[in-house]
Amino acid sequence: MKKKLISLAVAGALAAPMVVLAQGVGTNVTLFGSVQAEYATVNKEGQSSQALIGDDTGRSRMGMHVTENLGGGLKAKAHVEYGFSTGSGALGVARERWVALANDSWGEVKFGRVQSPFKDFAGGMTIDPFAYTTLQAAGSGGTMTASANGLGSGAQSFVNSAVRFDSPRVEGFSFAGILMPGDSNRLDAANFISPTDTYQGSQSNSGGEDGEWDFQVAGKYEAQVAGHNLGLFGGYSRDNMSTRQRTTLPVTNNEHVWRGGALWSFQNFKVSGQYERVDNALGAATCSNAAQLGNPGTGTGDSRSHCNSAMNLGGDGHLWFVSTQYDWGNTSFIAQGGRSEANATATAIKRDLSTFTVGLIHNLSKRSSLFGGYQRGMMDDKAVNGLKDHNTYTVGMRHNF
Template sequence: MKKKLISLAVAGALAVPMTVSAQGTHVTLFGSVQAEYATVNRENQSSQALIGDDTGRSRMGMHVTENLGGGFKAKAHVEYGFNTGAGALGVARERWVALANDSWGEVKFGRVQSPFKDFAGGMTIDPFAYTTLQAGGSGGTMMASANGYGSGAQGFVNSAVRYDSPKVEGFSFSGLLMPGDANRLDPANTIIATSTFQGSQSNAGGEDGEWDFQLAGKYDAQWQGHNFAVFGGYSRDNVSTRQRTVGFRNNEHVWRGGGSWNYQQFTLSGQYERITNAVGAATCTNAAALGNPATGLPDTRGQCNSAMNVGGDGNIWFASGKYDWGNTSFIAQGGQTHAHGVIGAAQSRQVSSFTVGAIHNLSKRSSLFGGYQRAMVSDKNATFQDSDTWSLGMRHNF
């Protein structure tokens, strides 16, 4: 009996600090697990198929909120992604701390998503976001970079600060800044023996930062059962000193505009982007092409149809329609990318695509999805070819 009382006393003593530290703090564990059978058939190549999740949906993480009083809150967020079809433990997604206030909004510090991804258009208007059928990436026609300044599924920005305003009379805006104007890559100034530049590639806002920034705003309104939203944004990726030495001359500029309309079961949405002097955000990356970000190796399943030629201009438009019938959503969407050629280098390229499919909700947390996507490329070359994509998958959120 005494042993039991001692055990209970010890357990109670250990539990007291945890209870105190939990006062005013709310911790949420969350995640999502997805697997799909996806096959990509590119012209003049053998079919490439997998069972897994290389578009970045599967994740797990922790979100912490502490009430500081006076309308202020402190927040922390840690999130990791993984591929259900591979054995790797996971890759870093968002990791930040934030200070929020009910009146003036929220400021995040750390590794964050860009406003072009989760605030104004981008992944927010694509029903097939985070699947092989998504509008960004292999067969799609929305900007699909992996470095964070586009709307790609695996896009995150290191060493950044982001502000999101509260909604006032339907208006809200968001801004992101990645600071850094150094001529070296890392404040540690570690010498790289194989490079003429000092520094090591890190997450510091160094030479590749150059005070890059992004701004976006949107307006939401309701009228007699109709829901309207319009948005716009500007993204600037400044050319660094190192990039100038290898031929880059001008900063990258991306202008975006779009909107959506919803009435009962119908939803229509779309966006348009104008890109000039593509440097990083609008050019091709392995992750955007369904590559393997862990190894950096190219993946022959995908191609960057939505990417601009390095140093070139272009434009992209995308439109989507969705009809909800009970627990099932039927989707039809598509668009076009026009990448202008670069003198003495890459040729111009135009890609048109369309996607049809459905998402069926088994519950509030589980769903099935599937469909077909066709990409048609003009000015074909060895890299870009017509392609057909089929997908069937399942997702569970927790």
């Protein structure tokens, strides 16, 4: 009996600080997460089908969000989030991690590891109903930039060591921007530069030595007219080459990405789309591992891996994406597709891909849903570039908490 009482007392003492924290004056602590598993099959022409049960597209996550009222409309925020795959024993990978100051009148400023505006603000994953599934448009879908430097729409790509500003919405207009002060030799954007004793750490993030100062800006306009929801968005992203990249890589120009798009919805029907222009691909020439369903296709990685949205290093290209959605009760029927064109360079040939995707999402409740569908990827000039058409099938379940 005494042992039970002692155990209860210890448990109460350990739990007490969390209760006080959660009930502190003006402080709100939210624990959140999402768990997803899908049975996904990727079938490339001439290869055996590769199937998986799990979540290697980055939806499953758990984290904590803290908001404290400081008075005068000012708020302090903190956010920590980790992702994991339901099909493996890995404990998780770091996602967003930042602190912020916010005010309803002037907006929010975040400091830390954040998502880019091209991912969660203007187009990107905000207009892809199948985002964070094997059918997503980014990476394997091939119709959105999903660069490993974090400035694209890759599911598991984030920007380290950054400051991000989000404005309030005024008369339908809002904008967001991110600045990566890359005055560090530990943040080089090129995946193919191996770390050394001098250049340690990440090979897949925006930024670089010698004050590279990468940045991205995006804006959008939203309005309602006679029951119609209308939206326009656009943005510009710049990935500056570092001194080391200029002396190591076969290209010497900074990367520029322009994006523009629109969305329209009326009652149960929705249409959205975007166009991206890439010049002098640097970060856009590579993809995050999650975006391409595994490790890069070097012969030793996941044989399902393919990154159809990647441009040729130092080359130009275009990407289009269009999505249509019809909601019938708790079920959304989706058809979408697009095209990516990677122009030829002195060291790489032209590569074109077209895709279409059909599927549905059925909401069992506000938190739980089922989804499934089919995606077809069609490569041009397969005999020349050696790439393959592919078919992707998936069915899965997601629960948010």
